[in-house]
Amino acid sequence: MFKENKPKPITDGETIIGQGVRVEGNFVGEGNVIVRGQVKGSITTKNDLKVEEGAFIEADVVAQNVIIAGEIKGNVKATETVKLINSAKVLGNIECQSLSVEEGVVFNGQCVMGTKKIVEE
DSSP states (O other): OOOOOOOOOOOSSSEEEEEOEEOOOOOOOOSSEEEESEEEEEEEEEEEEOOOTTEEEEEEEESSEESSSSESSSOOEEEEEEOOOEEEEEEEESSEEEEEEEETTTSSSEEEOOSSOOOOO
16 A cells, blocks of 8 residues: 655666756666756666766766766765766765876875775675
8 A cells, every 4th residue: 555665776768867857865766867956865877977067966876887076975886997087076986997087187195006806885
């Protein structure tokens, strides 16, 4: 009769959190996620996460590949790559297989690279 309040995974396609949109809570998906707005909580996806310039995330994120041009206050875990575009600002730790950092990036945290298995939460 009553449904459990668990996040449902997104099974296909691409999810866009648009400019001017603010999401609070735990976001769980299986497809690609593009953030242009604001997210507070956590983001987990089995595919790629792109944080566009002007976007703000106050959350821990877990994805396969992460491209950041906006701002993240939280830890970033990628099973493969993390790319920080020159406008990126990351205040938190990064864990990934490989990291690319352009000139002009602000990164305040620690980075662990090349581990065989990254533990997903």
